[in-house]
Amino acid sequence: MTLFCLGIVVASLLSVFLPIVPPLFTLFILVPILLGAIWCRSNFIAGAILFISLWLIQTNHYYLTQKKLPLSDTTVVGTIIDSPKQYQDYSQIVLLLDEGIGKGYRVRLNWSQAPEQLAAGQRWQLPVRLKPIVGVANPAAINRESNAMLKRELLQGSVIQTTASNLLTAKMLSSQFMLRPYLIKQLGQATSELATAPLLKALTIGERHFNQQLWQGLQLSALAHLMAISGLHIGLIFIFSLWLSKPLFIIKNISARLMLKYSLALGCALLYAWLAGFAIPTIRASLALLIVVICKVQLRTFSYLQFWLLIVAGLLLFEPLFVISIGFWLSVLAVAIIFMLLWQQPKIVNGWRGKLLLFLRFHFYLTLMMTLFSIVFFNGGSLLALVSNIIFVPYTSMLAIPVLFVTLIAQLIQLPFSASLWQFTDWLFTPLLVWLDWCSQQNSWWAWPNINWLTVLLLGLALMMFWLTRHRLALLFTALVSAVISLTLWGTSIWQLHLIDVGQGLAVLLQKGQQGVLYDVGPRYNNYSATAAIVLPFLRQTGIRQLDYVVLSHNDSDHTGDWRLLQQQYPELRLITNIADINSAQPCADLNFNYLGAKVQLFTLFDSELHSKNDRSCLMFVDIDGWKILLTGDISARAERLLIAQQPNISADILLLAHHGSASSSDYGFLYHLAPLLALNSASLYNRHQHPSAIVRQRLSLLGIPLLNTATSGAISLDIKPENIRINAYRPQRLPYWQQKPYTNAETLLATR
Structure with missing residues (x-):
């Protein structure tokens, strides 16, 4: 076995x-x-x-x-399986298809002007326009394609609006009562006035509607795992149910007693998983618990290693696609570390001091090893992880969460004192909320983006050997690997240019060490802010602790994003833009300065023929060790010709295509004059503008200029050295390899003088 x-x-x-x-x-x-x-x-x-x-x-x-499934206009029939999400201009639903080709799978749809009575349990026939599910690809970001596969979501799209010439109409076929959305509504009403309501909802129904400050607090405190209903929470329900069931069973037959006791506890855990919407972590935890119950009922004994292998193998056979989930591997690795620590624990510990020391040592090693895994998977770790986990994991697990479960049961069965219990539960979770708010203001994330993951795994292996054997050779090995990592961390910083994958928008980071300059900040549409969701996490992952300048090229929402959020996070930054209604900004007008050894020039083209805000974009020219980089905003071909006329000696080794590769920009004469070694472009895959345009790609091909596009390459990073520029495209390097599309214009290359 x-x-x-x-x-x-x-x-x-x-x-x-x-x-x-x-x-x-x-x-x-x-x-x-x-x-x-x-x-x-x-x-x-x-x-x-x-x-x-x-x-x-x-x-x-x-x-x-x-x-x-056709990607053109079509009709689908299915049932809304969860409460619709309401945004400013549209509603979002997940439809479980119950007819046709995709029966049994899901599609995610945006619906403008949706009917007010839209609710879970309704069965609809909808005219839709579908497209593949594609997310942005940045280091340590969520892999949206993998998540879609795990959730059995085939495609995404929008409901087509009915017009006089459009014969396709949305039609509700039937409606049925669904208990879970009803209970969620009741819980929402009960907790609406509580300060800790976001935490309580996350731990009861699995809905993590956190604001940016709370998300940041969870990440910087390393307590995000505490707010995702998973093995810890399902296990707690199971253990409490077992404990409560002890006085209920006086059956003499051991097998029957075990079967009844474990079945009842497993049933309670599954009810909790159902209330949480059977999210992927709860499914994993429930399956692992089922394996445990079967082994216990069968009175089978295994070693820790055998038990771990049995659980992991059972989960993978039940759902082979768990293999593409980072959360799955982090969970099973955490279980492996816990088993290893339990294996090494002494059988008997006397005195409270010994037990306290044992507890602290257990959490120290567990946090240390999980931090190493965090470095491998997320390019860094939080300095507050140890304190957070030692204090708040036991506090919430042993006190706050059990009380929350009691309050939840009281609410579900409509006990008269449930409102008072919610107040008491809110009081218990207040210390956690205060801690998260404080953590969100700290710069406690330490990024190690340049450390080889194999080196980190070797350090983990060395620490494990030393912990298990206490041998001097293991200690020497640990010191040697730590020295290698230290040399990597404190080595000479190189210049880097990052074209962040923000979809149909623009954000470019010029970085040296822990300092940087940001050119545009990504898009903002309705409730969505790429500045908050993508750019800020990217700055943290790459180790930017001091953002000195933010340049906003022009007043378009796909470039200006949520720039005020950056001012809050980096109060010392200087804002440069020509946008009229930003009073605190410095105008972009022939600014020349030396930045950490690089020559930076910021300027705007002014001419009576240039009327559009795109043509008045703030341009950024950077010279790093002789390598010339030109960022062009959204200027048109007319502005490009004017730039050549005003600065005939201008050239560029790296060129960011203007206006996301639009046909109205990247004039042939402009490209010929600059003769760049590489062209970069920022656009989303399957964007409705079809950027970069076919004519621009043809011009680049005729001139022999390679193109890297974020739509197919993901985030693009340039390591700039005096002798060469090394270019890394993130998407082709992302696991699993088979999930990546075959790209023809996104090859990693080495540009050398």
Whole structure:
């Protein structure tokens, strides 16, 4: 059994490195191998082939179904499975398809002018316009494509508005009562006046509607895992249910008593998971708990390693796509560390001092190891992680969350004193809220973006060896790897230019060490702010602790974003723009200055023929060790010709295409005159403007200028050295490899003098 489970785990890890998903007929090869491995009792190979076969079936079915659904205007029929989200200009629904090609899958739809009675449980026939689900690709950001696969979401799109010439109309076919949305509404009303309501909703119904300050506090305190209903919370419900059930059972038959006791506790845990919407972490936790219950009822005993392998293998066989979830691997790694620490704990500890020391040591090693995993997965860690976890994980687990569960039950069965219980629960969670608010104001995230993940894993291995053996060689190994990391951290900083993937907008970061200059701040549309959701996390992940300048090229929402938020986070920054209604800004007019050794020039083209705000964009020219970079905002071909006329000696090695690669910009003569070594472009995949335009791509191809576009490359980082520029595109490097599309214009290259 151990080798069989190990084969599943190894095959799952190897699968994320496959360049493509093999075709379905590969099963004709895999099935005979699987049968042969079973016949020969080769458990490791049997486990590996079984996982690959199940993974192959599921991924192929998802992609084949996705391709069959038309991307043009079509009609879908399905049921709204969760409460619609209301935004300023539209509503968003998730529709479970129950007819046609995508039956059993989901689509996510935006609906402008949606009917007021829109609710979960309604079955609709809707005319829709669909498109693939594609997210931005930045380091340590959420992989939206992977999340969609895990949630069985095929496509996204919008409901087509009915017009006189449009025969397709939205029609509600039926409506049914759904208990969970009703309970969510009741809980929302009960907690609406409480200061800690966002925390209480997150821990009861799994809805994390946090403002930017609270999100930042959770991340900087390293307590985000506490607000996601997962193994910790499901496990607590299970344990409390077991404890409460002790006096209820006086059955003499041991097997029957165990079966009844564990079934009741498992049922309570599953009810909690249902209330939380059976989110992916709750599904994982429930399945792991089911495996535990089966082992307990069968009176089977396993070592910690065998038990861990059994849980991981069972989860992967149930849902092979768990392999693409970072949350899954972080969870199972955390369980592995806990098992290892429990294995090393002494059986008997006398005295409260010994128990306290044991508790502190347990949390120290657990936090240290999880911080190392955070560095690998998220390029950094919080300096407040140890304090946060030692204080608030026990506090919430042992006191606040149990009281919350009691309050939740009182609310669900409509006890008369439930309102008082909510007040008491709010009081218990207030210290956590105060701590998160304080953490949000601290600059406690320490970024290590340039450390090789293999080095960090070696440090983790060294610490584990030292902790297990206490041998001097292990200590020497730990010191050696730590020295390598220290040299990496305190080495000479190089210049970097980052074109952040903000979708259909622009944000460019010029960085040296922990200081930087930001050119535009991404888009803001309705309730969505790329500045908050993408740019600020990117600044933190890349280690920017001092943002000196923010340049806003012109007054378009896809460039100005939420710039005031940056002023709040970096009060010392200087704002440069020609936007008239920003009084605190310095005008962009022939500014020349030296920035950390680089020559920076900011200027605007002024001419009687230039009337549009796009043509009055603030241009940024940077000279770093002889490498010349030109950022052009949204200027048109007319402004480009004027720029050449006014500055005939201008040239650029790196050129940011104007107006996201629009056909109205990137004039052939302009490109020919500059003759850049590389062109960069910021646009979203499948954008309705079709940026960069075909004519611009043709011009670049004729001139032999390579193009990197964020739509296909994700975030693009340039490491600028005196002798060369090394270019890294993030999306092609992102795991799993088979999820990435074959790109023809987004190759990583090395530009050398």
